Amino acid sequence: MPPEQNAAPEDPAARDAAQAQPEQPGTPANPEQPSAESGEPATEAPAEPAAVQAEPAATPAEPASAAIPGDTPTEPSAAASEPPALSAEAPAVAPAEAVPAEPLLAAPLLPGALLAESAATPSDAEPPPPVPPRSFVTRWDLVATAVITVTLLVAALLVWTFSDARATVSQTSNPPLPLLDAPTSLPPTLAEVWRAPSTATQNAVTTAQVVVTADNGAVVGRDPLSGQERWRYQRDLPLCTVAPAFGQILAVFQRGDTCSEVTALDPATGKRGAQRNGDAEVGTRLLVDGVHLTTTGKKYLEGWRSDLVKTQEYGQVRAMVQPGKQLRTGCTYGSVAVTPNRVGVIERCPDDPGDRLTVFKPNPKDFDKPEASMSVVLSGSGARVIALGPDRVAAALPDPARLAIYDGNGAPVSEVPLNLPASDLQGDPDGGVAPTTVALSARCSDGTATPLTFAANTTCPSGEPASTVPTVVYWWTGSRTIALASATMTPLWTMENTLGPGTLFAGRLMVPTPAGLSVADPNSGALLGRLPLNREGYRGLVTLASAGPVLVEQRGGTLVALR
Incomplete structure (x- = not known):
């Protein structure tokens, strides 16, 4: 106290x-x-x-x-x-x-x-008045805070306005599209059930659960039975191409002067998967060998794995880090074909007297240093590579029309004359790819073989997975369909007056013709029947694919479903 x-x-x-x-x-x-x-x-x-x-x-x-x-x-x-x-x-x-x-x-x-x-x-005596607490916030502090806040909001708005996220639409399917059973027997007739524009697909794009159309920057997954839209992935960029690969749908968009932006989509839901930026040329096609993917181009080819990691640079690299790693410089490419672990290309180089046929690995040790297994100069120009087998490669040459076959080391095996009109082999094929489809043979450990199929994953009767190998290549020359044996690349049979290479459907080979569809045995080519169709005067290339019981035709920039 x-x-x-x-x-x-x-x-x-x-x-x-x-x-x-x-x-x-x-x-x-x-x-x-x-x-x-x-x-x-x-x-x-x-x-x-x-x-x-x-x-x-x-x-x-x-x-x-x-x-x-x-x-x-x-x-x-x-x-x-x-x-x-x-x-x-x-x-x-x-x-x-x-x-x-x-x-x-x-x-x-x-x-x-x-x-x-x-x-x-x-x-x-009066106590002193309480001293009010001093404020450390001034009017200018409040003004500065307001200015900073407004600036951040404007910056965020600008970023959102011009961002890829704002310009992207991703609508997925819930529930996922179900798998559809393939037909076991051929229907007596086929009729159109729906159609949709698809200008960014060169071949009909399907899986066992969806039909995919691509147009005006939008990739749309449709119910095969009705054509109803079930999922959509859309950007404000031009679509270069869309193709099925590795159990997914790959969509390639153009930014600037290259088809550089790639997105993988789940075919059942449309959900986005892996994405990458590449340097594929405008007009590229996607070629899949089951293990790797190759993009086509006039001066540059690129390879990817299933996770879209780049495995190969071939040709004129845009951003070269170490020069002198490419096999040749100054070359252009006419056509490309693939088979598991092999890529074939027709090269036109300034120092060669004729076209050059080269086969290289899609996954070399160093992605920027190609590894070729063979490279030979052909006896002529205007060649196009058609197909590759396990130990063979076939190239078609004009004047006269012939099929040159080489082994895995580049040694000539045979040269087969072709009865083709001159117009069939004029110039390079569209997109640098000869129209072909490859039928696979699935073999089991007990020695049995399943019928020809396009499914890379096939199950044997015992339940074990079957090993599949290319068996038959169906090549559309421009006027007819020629079947080639994958092992030897020799022609097996020819069907004239066709509009495309055909596809397997209900165990039969369906080949488009001006009158409709020809039904043939996939091994012998024997004609089994015809199904009439009205294509309303269309006479261009028709590529076929199937999704369950639905057969799909790509007619130019339109996709037509038949059932």
Whole structure:
């Protein structure tokens, strides 16, 4: 308890007189004069709380001890100049220089001491008004915050406005599209059930659960039975091409002067999968050998794995890191064909007297350093590579029309004359790819073989997965369909007056003709029947594919479903 509580009430007049009395010259103030009763040095007490200065004393104040009975000043002047003695438990307080009319507080008071002091002061003394807390936020701080906030909002709006995310529509199917069973028997007739534009597909794109159309920047998954849209992936970029690969649908978009943006889509839902940026040329096609994918082009070919990781750079690389790694420079490419782990290309190089046929790996040790297994200069120009087998490659040459066959080391095997009109082999094929379809033979460990199929994943009767190998290649020359044996590349049979290479459907080979569809045995080519169709005067290339019981035709930029 503060010492003021031990003092008797002092006379205000005496206190004022004591404060007004001038200090005697030569007599210093002695605030540490000992008390007669306590023997402890006395400290000068403040007169009023309102006159307390803000500076704290040199020594912190300790809690006041209990009052000592009988400890009262003997005269008013002593009460004003010398405060009552502290308790014996209180430590001595450092002296403070007395200032007339403004007594100093020797030490800050604790809350209990303040209450006691207020009780000892006259009733007319008012406490100092509370000091409002100082605000560290100015008007300019608020203005700066507002400017920064508006700037960030505008920047975010601009980023969103011009971002790829805003320009992309991704609508998925829920539930996923179901798998459709392939037909076991051929229907007696086929009729159109629906059609849709598909200008960005060169071949009909289907799986066992969906038919895909691509037009005006949109890739659309449709119900095969009704044509109803079930999922959509759309961007504000031109579509280069769309193709099935690795159990997915690959969509390639053009940005700038290349078809560089690739997205994999789930055929059942349309959900996005792997994505990559490449350097494929405008007009590219996607060729899949079951393990790797190759993009076509006039000056540059690129290879990818199933996860879209680049495995091959062949030709004129746009951003070359180390020069001198390509096999040849200054070449252009006429046509490309693939088979598992092999890529064949027709090259036209400035130092060669004729076209060059080269076969290289789609996955060399270094992706930017091609590895060729064979490369020979042909005896002529205007050649196109048709197909590759396990140890054979076939190229067609004009004037006269013939099929040149080479082994895996580039040695010539045979040259087979072809009865073709001259127009069939003029120029390079569209997209640098000869129109072909490949039928697979699935073999089981017990030696049995399944019928020809296009399915890379086939199950044996025992339940084990079958090993599939290319068996027959169906090649459309421009006027007729020729079947080639994959092992030897020799022609097996020819069907004249056709519009495309054909496809397998219900165990039969369906070949488009001007009158409709010819049904043939896939091995011998024997004609089994005809199904009439009205294509409304269309006479161009027709590619076929199937999705369950639905047969799909690609007629130029239109997809037509038949059932």
